[in-house]
Amino acid sequence: MHILLLFPVFWPDELGGCALYSDLARYLKERGHRVTVVTSFPFYPRWQYYPQDRGVAYRVEDWEGITIHRVRMYIPQQPSGVKRILSDLSFLFNIGRTIPWTELRPTVALTAYPTLGTCLAFRLWLGHTPRMLMIQDFVVDAALELGMLKVPLLAQILPLVERWALGHFNAVSSISPQMVTRAKQKVPSPCPVLELPNWIHASLQMGIDRYRDHVVRQWQTQTITYSGNLGVKQGLGDFLEIFRDHHQGWTLIIRGEGAAKRDLAQWFQPGPRVQLADLLEEDAYCQSLLEMPLMLITQKAGSGASFLPSKLLSALVAGVPVLAFCELGTPLAQEIIAGGYGWVVSDQKGLAHVLKTITIADLQQKSVHARLRAEQYSRERILSQYEKVLTKLAQKSM
Structure with missing residues (x-):
């Protein structure tokens, strides 16, 4: 099957989910699937692009047999709550106007939260393509709890946007029992929330x-x-x-x-x-x-x-x-x-x-x-479960 992965960070980015997302793409490719990744140019965790990528709006690469579509996004030098939101929205805007969505035609698609923009992209541009969400963090809650959002209007609007963005997935997973419980309260979808922890890449x-x-x-x-x-x-x-x-x-x-x-x-x-x-x-x-x-x-x-x-x-x-x-x-x-x-x-x-x-x-x-x-947390034990979920979604859509 043709699997689309949408993440703002990906190889050769480091830390956080970057290595996991890259390893997931590798695993699915190893299993014989066609894998396409939509992401940005490398910037994390330095919060700046490499000199060779500055000024480049869009590029298609091949990495270990995986097709990568890279687009620019706003990278703040000193990230704050509002600047992170603007960065996220810039990624959403640029993939919307740059990526040839109608030509990609994936069998299934997967993205991760805490990037709200990628969740919105799935609702806006993937039509009826079966899609899976892996919840790594609840970014809106964290921003509100830590006082990172000091604009009252945003504090009111973002939870509503989050609920709309998370409400159109066919499968949802999260990484711990506590987060699964929280996800069930957050995701207004009839689909079950699975516990799939992160793995040793x-x-x-x-x-x-x-x-x-x-x-x-x-x-x-x-x-x-x-x-x-x-x-x-x-x-x-x-x-x-x-x-x-x-x-x-x-x-x-x-x-x-x-x-x-x-x-x-x-x-x-x-x-x-x-x-x-x-x-x-x-x-x-x-x-x-x-x-x-x-x-x-x-x-x-x-x-x-x-x-x-x-x-x-x-x-x-x-x-x-x-x-x-x-x-x-x-x-x-x-x-x-x-x-x-x-x-x-x-x-x-x-x-x-x-x-x-x-x-x-x-x-x-x-x-x-x-x-x-x-x-x-072995790689094969956990990633085989991701493959099973994606395969089941693909079969249901046929």
């Missing part, structure tokens, strides 16, 4: 396997590593406020890119206990995962009910214990507690206690639990 798995027998984990170093997107929802600044006075001799290494990087560098001057470094390429990142004794994952208070960070899967496949700074009861907290591979803290007292009492034996035990938990 192929290039990450291969990178870890390549170095697993050659890299020694540095259990004794008392270092915590944060690696990934630096944005409002991550809440890293809140963690740093506490960590500076309650580090208990641990050192935090921050490797990342994103909208909040400049602010973090201004607010927290690098020192012996907090080090800022560049984001690693995937090959070096895989090696670092096998060396680090403890990974930090943070979530801004008020946003954690909406999403499960994709970087969690990197920790699991590499067997890295996790320190989560988030609200108790969130999908992230419940996943770590259920898997038994880390610690969840939400305040300075909890952080100080954990950092003071962690032993190497504790870390090693959590590492074993992380490796065991990774089996639940």
Whole structure:
């Protein structure tokens, strides 16, 4: 069948859902399907286009036998709530006037939320093509809860637009039990909402396997590593406020890119206990995962009910214990507690206690639990379910 995938981020973008979306396209191609991707030019997480792509309005590429249609969109240098909406709308407008929708004629189509524009595009231009939605986050809720939308009219209109955009899908999935429950309240559609968690993508798995027998984990170093997107929802600044006075001799290494990087560098001057470094390429990142004794994952208070960070899967496949700074009861907290591979803290007292009492034996035990938990997120197990859903939609439309 001919499968259309619509995402604003795709290979070679990094972090977040970028690697997952690219791996999904690869998997479907490996399974013998014809795959077409509609996306933008690479910009994430730097929030700027590469020099060679600036000024280019539209381009068609071939990537591993997958046809990619790329269009421009507005990329704000300093993303905010309103600017992100404008960026999303610019993507919607440009794919509407640029992509030859009538010529593509896919058998089935799939997109992901939190990009509201792609959901609107499916309603506007795909006619009766069966379509699937994978919910990664509830972007409108997160923006309202975090105060990212300071225009009262937008705060009233966006939930209505969201409901209309999400109401015309034939299949819906989300990534955790809590988000499935929330999606059932959000999606005004009779179709069931499936739980399909994110998966350990192929290039990450291969990178870890390549170095697993050659890299020694540095259990004794008392270092915590944060690696990934630096944005409002991550809440890293809140963690740093506490960590500076309650580090208990641990050192935090921050490797990342994103909208909040400049602010973090201004607010927290690098020192012996907090080090800022560049984001690693995937090959070096895989090696670092096998060396680090403890990974930090943070979530801004008020946003954690909406999403499960994709970087969690990197920790699991590499067997890295996790320190989560988030609200108790969130999908992230419940996943770590259920898997038994880390610690969840939400305040300075909890952080100080954990950092003071962690032993190497504790870390090693959590590492074993992380490796065991990774089996639940295997690529074949999860992506085969996506293929089954898409195939069933295609068969129903015949």
